[in-house]
Amino acid sequence: MPSIPMSIFRPGVALAALLLAACGTVPVPRLAADPVDAAAQLQWLDRVSWGANPADAQTVEAMGVPRWLGAQLHPGPAVLPAAAQAQIDAMRISTTPIDRLARELEAQRKAAEALSDDDAKTAARQAYQQTLNQLSREAQQRFLLRALYSPNQLQEQMTWFWMNHFNVSTRKGGLRELVGDYEEAAIRPHALGRFRDLLGATVRHPAMLRYLDNAQNAGGRLNENYARELMELHTLGVGSGYSQSDVQSLARVLSGLGVTLRDDGPPPRLPAAQQAAYVRQGLFEFNPARHDDGAKTLLGAPITQRGLAEADEALDRLARAPATARFVSRKLAIYFVADAPPPALVERMSATFLRSDGDIAAVLTTLFESPEFAASLGRKFRDPVHYVVGSVRLAYGDRVVSDVAPMLGWLNRMGQPLYGHETPDGYALTQDAWASAGQMATRFEIARAIGASGAVLFRAGDKAPLEKPPYPPLAASPVVRTEMASLSQATRAALAQASAPPDWNTFFLASPEFNHR
């Protein structure tokens, strides 16, 4: 196949011009080498975004990789296609503030429990559970719509990364109604901001406080769960030198941080001396009566503040620790560069982290500017969520799907459901966790599901007939046509054996090239 000139993409649209104008003031990364040919630009797009699609490829072509990256690192508000935004706007999680939603649900639960007729009670309980399921499903759907169509692709990639880093799971009780707000209020706004702000937002979010049992952590009845994971998984990293007594100290610092469903009534009956220290913000509560007010030492230094301010002092200390800079930088490098990231790169990222006081966009700039990043393109195995989202972006571009439910099903089958990782370590970011024999067999089934009948994404309802043809026009995609030249001989030979377009699509989505980014 002849090489494809850059002009294959559709003529420029207003969006590209708009982005060009908007990014005039943001810093532009200085890349080790500026990729100018279409195939190289696609590799950058494929790694930085949720997967290359024709519309974004056109934007990258128009702006050039450095300016596009600058805009991605410093995004403005995301404007989604109207058809995607309309789906989001129709969701209950979009229209109801989280505190009101939580109280409405509590009222629904209590009303169900108060019923005296057994059948009626059973039905009301079921309805309550279905409501909770629906709310977490809305959050999953909203995430996928943004990953597919947000122009702020890097922000969406980082939103997933931090959701995974500060993992919560809807498999635990009391989380299904909260997970959407957790992502929306605690994670996405800080995804490219300061690490300390992000950390602080997770500590005050009811989803995290419930998930790691801190809502039950009180002076005299300590629960160490959150304190341990906060140091092991969220900041310092295991084996970085903190001790069991640091875990206990931090648990005491965090005692009294919890969740309340009370509305604007007076605080619970507190001794006058403690009234002023009581804090309630939305569903977050700091209750001084549940706080261990004794003296504490954390990481070798005393905690000097009292009450809720102790938590901020401890988080400052943890967020600024060199171990945290290294731990977070390394994880970012695993996500964006390689399963075993070059130590020199991690060192440079850590230095940026410490110098910038944890500015995530600055740390990523160091990463993107590195020759190690450029050298790694095309070699990172797609985990299921990158595989599924990337496939749909490639297959259908900016044609907005009307039903993302099949994508949720594919993610479940591949073992990476959104908000579904039970334990706080989050999903593994490395190939060895996703490329075993059984997983590869399942992956090819998904390749076929998308390649042969991707039209399930455009159905009005479960039973509605599929549009015709039921498969995506993959071979005609300008992105695919650009990539054809770089496919291996074995892949091209396989594609040549395809009996029909669904077969061709399946093989392309199953190919080694597409399974890496």
Place this chain on the structure above:
Amino acid sequence: MQRRDLLKMLAAAAPLAGGAGRLMAAPAAEGAKLLVVFLRGAYDCANLLVPISGAAGDFYRASRPGIAVPRPGEANGALALDADWGLHPALASSVMPLFQKKQAAFIPFAGTDDLTRSHFETQDSIELGQALDRRRDYRSGFLNRLAGVLGAGPLTAVSPIAFTDQLPISLRGDAQAANMALGNVGRQGIDARQSQVIESMYRGTALAQPVAEGFAVRDEVLRAVKAEMDAASRNAMTAKGFELVAQRMARLMQERFDLGFVDVGGWDTHVGQGAGTGYLANRFEELGRGLAGFADAMGESAWRDTVVVVISEFGRTFRENGNKGTDHGHGTVYWVLGGGLDAQAGGRVVGEQLALTQPAALFQNRDHPVLNEYRAVFAGLFARMYGLSPAQLDHVFGGVSAKDLRLV
């Protein structure tokens, strides 16, 4: 340590002398099958194997005012295993009968010397099975090294598999290992021709082996599920959850695989774990039903050659926490099941033990101590099951000195 326990220890845990006559003769390795069941999340062993007598029983109940399993004979009380220990009542109709048939044993005070009390850290360190004072090699799990050793000698055609979505760390390494989750086996859309074409794209790449193995195992599993459906159409009971998985494991291990791994989650009971009934009891019940179903489905002959070891990353605090749950602890209890357990082990609580009668007996005044280090225990088991030499054992668990609990 009490004198009585010291004697017990001396009797039960004589270290393996190299090539001692006690070792199972090498030919017995043929047909030997091993299944490791990993309870992820650190199950509460103190409510599985319950101290029932004297001061130990009193200390146990006083430490757990809201969650202690009642004494034998009381409502939802423990089932007496011997004078000292009782079993959680949720296992009355599953594991208890195996224990009575001398096909089950428990090893209390088992675990690792890893003290992070981190689930992930400790699960990894157990699955790796490497000496703790060395840099970890995440590409080498202990079951994989076992497969390597067996493949080079006693079990040339060794065929390991994990019944999990992901290949667990314990099976990662140089030896070929398959994996496939069995809970939800759906209809397959990729046909034989497509499988061949896809395989051809990966030939010569780093993923060639898992891609080829994936298609092969898929075909095996489908055959097993078909047999199940044939049985179901003859009105056999249909199982769910872990019980269903366990039956399918048995079918595959009976026919094709001899080294298996599966994990079961849901054990991290920080809050409201219950006592003789409740959340943890339900988890035990489901697990027990699955294990008994596995034994049954293996059939008498294969079960005689099979050993199932149930492990967990660590135990939980001996005392109940402020939320009627328990926090991360240290020592735990391993279960050993099999149709051919040694008379010395079957129907007994084995290994080095200690009566926990007072706070000073607890490790760091909070947990069960570890007296039976898991690498030493597994090495002792492997020596007996497969007739491995000290050099071979050292390859599986570097630097280990095996502890022979005479399990088989």
